[in-house]
Amino acid sequence: MSTFAFIVGGILPGIAVVIFIVGMVYRLSVWLKIPQPGRMTLFPASEGTTKAVVAEALFFPSLFRGDRVLWTFAWVFHATLALVALGHIRVITGFVDRVLMAMGMSAEGIATMSGTVGGIAGVILFATGTLLLIRRLTMQRVREISGLPDFFALLLLIAIIFTGDMMRFGAHFELEQTRIWARSLVTFSPQIPQHGMFLTHALLALLLIMYIPFSKILHFGGIFFTQSLIKRR
Amino acid sequence: MSRRKKVEDAITAINQGPKVLKLYMEMCARCGTCASQCPVYYAKPEKDINPVIRSDLIRAIYKKLSTTSGKLMGELVGARDFSEDDFEKWAEDFYECTGCRRCATYCPFGIDNSVITRKGRAILHELGLTPAVMQRVVDISLETGNTDGASPKAFMAAIEFLEEEMKEEHGIDIKIPVDVEGATYFYVPPSGDVLVNPEATTGIAKVFHVLGMADQWTMSSKCFDGANYGLFTGDDASMKADNKLYVDEAKRLGAKVMLMGECGHAYRIMKMMMEPAKWWGDLPFEITNCLQWTAIHIKAGRLQFDKTMNPMPVTYHDPCNFGRSCGIVDEPRIILEASCLDFREMYPNRGDNWCCGGGGGLSAMDTILDFRMEITGKKKMEQIRATGAKYVAAACSNCKRQLIQLMEYHNEDIVVGGVHDMLSRAILINGKAAQRIDYESGVAVESESG
Numbered sequence: 290m291s292t293f294a295f296i297v298g299g300i301l302p303g304i305a306v307v308i309f310i311v312g313m314v315y316r317l318s319v320w321l322k323i324p325q326p327g328r329m330t331l332f333p334a335s336e337g338t339t340k341a342v343v344a345e346a347l348f349f350p351s352l353f354r355g356d357r358v359l360w361t362f363a364w365v366f367h368a369t370l371a372l373v374a375l376g377h378i379r380v381i382t383g384f385v386d387r388v389l390m391a392m393g394m395s396a397e398g399i400a401t402m403s404g405t406v407g408g409i410a411g412v413i414l415f416a417t418g419t420l421l422l423i424r425r426l427t428m429q430r431v432r433e434i435s436g437l438p439d440f441f442a443l444l445l446l447i448a449i450i451f452t453g454d455m456m457r458f459g460a461h462f463e464l465e466q467t468r469i470w471a472r473s474l475v476t477f478s479p480q481i482p483q484h485g486m487f488l489t490h491a492l493l494a495l496l497l498i499m500y501i502p503f504s505k506i507l508h509f510g511g512i513f514f515t516q517s518l519i520k521r522r
Numbered sequence: 523m524s525r526r527k528k529v530e531d532a533i534t535a536i537n538q539g540p541k542v543l544k545l546y547m548e549m550c551a552r553c554g555t556c557a558s559q560c561p562v563y564y565a566k567p568e569k570d571i572n573p574v575i576r577s578d579l580i581r582a583i584y585k586k587l588s589t590t591s592g593k594l595m596g597e598l599v600g601a602r603d604f605s606e607d608d609f610e611k612w613a614e615d616f617y618e619c620t621g622c623r624r625c626a627t628y629c630p631f632g633i634d635n636s637v638i639t640r641k642g643r644a645i646l647h648e649l650g651l652t653p654a655v656m657q658r659v660v661d662i663s664l665e666t667g668n669t670d671g672a673s674p675k676a677f678m679a680a681i682e683f684l685e686e687e688m689k690e691e692h693g694i695d696i697k698i699p700v701d702v703e704g705a706t707y708f709y710v711p712p713s714g715d716v717l718v719n720p721e722a723t724t725g726i727a728k729v730f731h732v733l734g735m736a737d738q739w740t741m742s743s744k745c746f747d748g749a750n751y752g753l754f755t756g757d758d759a760s761m762k763a764d765n766k767l768y769v770d771e772a773k774r775l776g777a778k779v780m781l782m783g784e785c786g787h788a789y790r791i792m793k794m795m796m797e798p799a800k801w802w803g804d805l806p807f808e809i810t811n812c813l814q815w816t817a818i819h820i821k822a823g824r825l826q827f828d829k830t831m832n833p834m835p836v837t838y839h840d841p842c843n844f845g846r847s848c849g850i851v852d853e854p855r856i857i858l859e860a861s862c863l864d865f866r867e868m869y870p871n872r873g874d875n876w877c878c879g880g881g882g883g884l885s886a887m888d889t890i891l892d893f894r895m896e897i898t899g900k901k902k903m904e905q906i907r908a909t910g911a912k913y914v915a916a917a918c919s920n921c922k923r924q925l926i927q928l929m930e931y932h933n934e935d936i937v938v939g940g941v942h943d944m945l946s947r948a949i950l951i952n953g954k955a956a957q958r959i960d961y962e963s964g965v966a967v968e969s970e971s972g
Contacts, residue, residue, distance in 0.1 A: 309962040316548075319544075320541070320544070321764065323539040323540070323541040323544050323733075323785070324540065324541060324676065325539065325540050325541035325542060326539075326540060326795075326798075326799035327540075327794060327795040327798055327799045328794045328795070328798045329634065329794075330625055330794065330847075330849070331627055331632065331634075331846055331847070331873065332622060332846055332847070332848065332849030332851070332872075332873045333849065333851070333872065334849065335871045336541045345630070349630050351627065351628055351629065351630055351632065352553075352555060352628070352629075352630040354627075354628060354874075355555045355557045355558065355559050355627075355630075356554075356628070358554075359553060363553070363630075370745075375648075404722070424833070428554065429553045430557040430558065430563070430567065430572060431552070431553065431554035433569045433572055433575065434552045434554060434557075434572055434574040434575060434578075435552060436552075436600045437599060437600075438591075438599050438600065439552050439599050469704055470760075476833060479825025483805060491716055498761065503589075503590070503591060505549075505550065505551050505552070505872065507548070507549075508549055508551045508631060511545060511548070511569050512549075514541070514545055514547050514632070515542075515546075515549055515631045515632045515633060516631065516632045518541065518542055518545075518632070519626060519632040520632070
């Protein structure tokens with residue numbers, strides 16, 4: 290086993306999970322604690338604050354009304370990202386498989402669906418991620434507010450998507466190995482797939498996971514706070 | 523303490539709240555949607571006008587002071603130190619935002635850049651760098667209780683004049699009670715609605731008269747101006763001191779209801795800030811505004827109108843503080859539709875409405891008149907033109923001032939006034955509408971002759 294593989298596949302996952310959890314708990318608890326005197330409600334505000342906030346997190350209705358083109362890129366990008374995250378949970382835990390099998394799907398059926406849906410999702414992610422990058426580079430009002438962290442976050446995501454896609458379309462990788470790897474990590478006896486593309490993908494993804502609590506990507510948690518304040522009836 | 527230290531302390535203090543500000547320092551995804559919905563950026567799409575860049579004036583220093591990445595990586599992650607050279611830019615840039623909160627309506631996270639603008643202005647204030655014209659309004663208001671610096675005597679003269687006007691209009695005595703202790707309603711207009719644009723106040727007096735409640739309301743000869751520019755200069759202490767004058771006066775009068783006039787920010791401070799944050803503890807009175815109050819009586823069929831008194835096309839401009847910030851949007855329309863023959867919507871409207879261009883106190887700043895007329899008010903001018911209206915009603919003295927100047931500047935023959943002004947001209951008293959209207963902004967005079 291190479292040192293690189295051992296670091297990426299054996300040591301980094303634990304570090305990343307700890308940093309992610311501690312970082313998230315820290316950031317969110319700070320936000321929870323700070324006082325807010327006065328009301329910031331923006332009208333029209335509907336009666337159900339929670340419903341409105343969840344709707345914002347799931348469908349971005351404010352953005353839809355504000356910038357239709359960005360909404361299309363952003364929503365498709367985020368929704369596909371969520372689907373892919375779910376797919377990764379399936380691969381790692383097997384829990385989703387059990388649910389699907391209980392619903393009557395065969396193992397082959399699940400594998401075919403995973404291949405098709407995952408493949409399409411990978412292409413969509415790469416395309417919308419690239420569109421978001423092009424938008425950031427070419428549209429004046431976005432370019433003038435874009436800095437290194439904005440490009441770094443987007444390029445990191447695109448790189449993760451690209452390496453993920455490559456495992457499907459290029460350097461073929463047996464998914465089952467991921468499940469074995471994940472289980473081996475829990476028992477502290479790492480069995481690390483010796484696969485360059487897999488290790489690159491894992492390295493970038495783990496960097497992202499560690500980066501999230503300290504970056505603007507935290508907006509997926511923050512949106513509930515900020516939207517609650519202005520949707521509060 | 524050095525000026526730089528003061529700035530840094532004020533920005534570090536964001537870590538203690540308010541919650542919105544702390545979140546806005548850390549949450550922006552820099553998608554550029556705010557700029558596409560900003561009235562100022564619409565007319566001047568330049569980097570310094572971009573709401574994100576303006577907010578970065580503070581955000582960058584916050585990053586440097588309060589985030590690890592900012593401390594370690596500095597400018598690479600958009601963090602930087604405050605420099606004395608920044609003051610000039612701050613003083614200019616933070617007074618180029620109208621605080622209309624339209625950005626927050628469309629931001630996917632609801633980030634309200636006006637909160638950051640106000641923080642910037644608060645810091646400027648602390649250093650004595652508030653534009654002189656704005657500071658003067660705050661000082662005069664604290665000194666005299668109103669932003670016009672009018673004395674109780676001048677106020678009484680104005681009220682007397684309004685009572686005479688109503689007598690001429692209707693042939694009967696319609697009272698405007700002043701300093702009556704024990705009256706249920708304490709009416710708090712902007713001073714402009716007594717001294718400059720008084721038809722809104724005669725409208726209110728007529729509503730009380732028709733309802734047979736003429737003895738149940740009062741104005742105050744000391745507190746007749748809800749306007750409170752501490753909101754705009756970011757000066758919380760002055761804002762609260764000014765607010766306290768009115769709360770104390772309501773308590774002294776023993777009022778059960780504080781009835782706010784056609785002034786969006788005054789109502790917002792009372793209803794969205796002072797009351798929920800309990801600046802002065804629990805209040806012995808409730809807070810409402812004249813638009814809601816009158817609309818209730820119209821819906822209940824207690825008021826009748828002769829719409830032909832207002833035959834010209836009329837549109838309504840939603841003041842940002844009344845509409846977007848307080849949700850008072852249906853009520854002014856109920857009043858205008860009841861009292862005008864040809865009410866037209868302006869698009870977009872209600873919570874989506876574009877700022878008049880004078881928000882955030884800018885309308886008081888004639889030092890930037892061209893900027894307000896050419897840039898901040900550009901979208902509004904286009905919107906109003908598209909309606910074909912000859913009268914624009916705005917329930918806000920700041921909007922009115924901006925819009926009146928906008929019409930003059932662009933040579934538009936469009937009258938700007940209040941909502942209750944239209945009601946005042948059309949409401950039936952003993953079966954008859956006002957017989958004589960010759961205020962300066964009297965469109966009705968034209969319609970009478972024509």
